[in-house]
Amino acid sequence: MRRHRHAKIIATVGPASSSPEMLHALFLAGVDTFRLNFSHGTQADHAKVHAAIRALEHEIGRPIGILQDLQGPKIRVGTVAGGRLDVVPGEVIRFVLDGDEGDKGAIPLHHPEIFAAVAPGQELLIDDGRVRVKVVGLTQDSIDAEVVIGGVISNRKGVNLPGTLLDLSPLTAKDRADLAFGLELGVDWVALSFVQKPADLIEARALIGDGAGIMTKVEKPQALERIDDIIRLSDAVMVARGDLGVEIPHEDVPGRQKELIRACRLAVKPVVVATQMLDSMVSAPTPTRAEASDVATAIYDGADAVMLSAESATGRFPVETVSMMARIICRTEEHKLYRSLISASEPGEEETPPHAIATATAGLADAVGAAAIVAYTLSGTTAARVARKRPAVPILALTPDLGTSRRLCLLWGAHSVRADEVSSYEEMVTNAVAHAVEEEFAKPHDLVVVAAGIPFAVAGNTNNIRLAQV
Structure with a gap:
């Protein structure tokens, strides 16, 4: 089942969308990753949803990402x-x-x-x-x-408290209990709320290890002051415009969004734009024109994914909202100015051999009109490096690791497939071509560009390109 768009959709699961039937409908409408918001609901509720998503994944034969969003240290007044x-x-x-x-x-x-x-x-x-x-x-x-x-x-x-650095861990006692529960379930991403400084990521990494990808929610001015270090220590970033828009002036949010997307592209980290994207669809079957433009702006900026919150969790029209978001993404990516805007926003080059190989892969695929780029990836890094260039050609990410295939559901342009490990160069090319045909990316006589790291099964070692014909 192939999405004919590059940017991905994250949808929050709540009372309006937690049934297996609704989850199935939302996936068909376009959801790539489901968000479990641990600010609401019980652990038992989330376990049922997690099980239903994994059953859906098995039924359709496609990986589905699951994001656990921790509540974080929300500061509140008491009772009055x-x-x-x-x-x-x-x-x-x-x-x-x-x-x-x-x-x-x-x-x-x-x-x-x-x-x-x-x-x-x-x-x-x-x-x-x-x-x-x-x-x-x-x-x-x-x-x-x-x-x-x-x-x-x-x-x-x-x-x-805008501008005030608090001596506060991003992980409360509740968060630590929820995190242990989520890792036991097998979530793919953990979103950290109210991150202020790089040390917050180090603290979280000590608990999470390689059990899940860490997604930093940028919603504090203090995080913006150390953003390069925070991005470097994260596996992905969420531009959480709700709390961020409270603590910095509203007029600064659009510029900060563009800065964060650009910085994440440069660092080869997926970036998600979230909060109130189609908010009026909580209670109406269509969005405002401004909301449609907001989603399109994130796509023009090159975001990896856009996220729905209350729209899919508690709204009256969750399926219609996902369908609308998918249509906006598709129409934006088809627009005649899309490619030029994406190219214009491309960050500078990272001067390393793996990045150079990935850049050459994307350039070669565009130059020869390839049907697809096939990226062999163990950790997801090879696919992410290729996706950083935002090529016009779709990316077929092959990985033997199920967790990686699920996390890649968040990555721009990547169609992730769990595939067996390869042991030889010729087997790599043969399997790449076979998967490109099987997944309906290529047909006889089409060209595919294959990117991989040799020796195989070494994470992050992108060093080889091969042009192959079906």
Whole structure:
């Protein structure tokens, strides 16, 4: 079953989409990777969905990626008297470290790391910035803040602190339990929320090892300050525009999105654009024109994948939303300006032999009008290096590793197939041609370009190109 598009679709599973029948319908509509959001639902709920996806994978005979998205250290106020407090600009309110149900003079904020890090003049954003306050005084266990933008503070609303580096692990006790559970299930990707610094990735890697790919969600200004190191330590990156758009000015988000996509392409790491892409389709059967343009912009920028959140998790039209996203991707990639825009946004070259081979592979395939590029890959790196060039020719990624084939469901342009290991050069070429025909990429007399690393079964060793005719 071949997708006739390059960019991939991630869909979040929730109450609207968790049944085996709906998962099947969503896959047929275009989902390449399913996201399990561990901010909601129980472990038992997610285990049922995981089992249903793996059963679907076996039924259709195609790898399907599963992304576990950890909740992370979400900072929230506690409970307040009457369930809500109305605050107005100019008044001074107080947050306290201890206490249960509070009022304007003692709003519970049970996060000691905030009291240790915050300074006068800094801002706290409550409920995604709907309420904004500025710190005017503090002690070890209290913060006095002047209301800048008034509104309602209700129970358990989130708090953001733009510009404040918190001494906070990206993995809470709940996250660690969920992570162990997800790795036992066999998820393919783990998304880390609220990453602030490279050390957060090192901490996560110590727990995850090679059990799954690590996807960093970029949603903190502090992460942007060390983004090159963070990308280097990640296996993939998500441009999580929801929380990022709360902590940096809205007008800066589009530029940051382009910067992150470009940086990830340069580093050969898949990059996902997420949050509110087709948000109106939560309750309507069609998107707004602006939303369609938003998805198209991510595709023109060269993103590997675009993601649906509430649209597929709780929305009324999950299948229609996936179909719409697939159509937008296809129409964008068919547009006459697509190739020129993709080429114009190409990052600089990495001066290494493996990258040079991958660049030559893509160039040769385009030059001879090849039907496909066949990339033999153990870890996925060879396919990723070829995909970095965003060739017009489809990429058939052959790997003996099932986990790699599932993770490649996120990679731009890659049609991943689990294939037996090869032991000789001629067997490599013969198998490449056979798979290209079997997967309906090539027909008799077509040319295919084969990229591989020799000796075989050595990860990341891209050093060989072969042009073959069917």
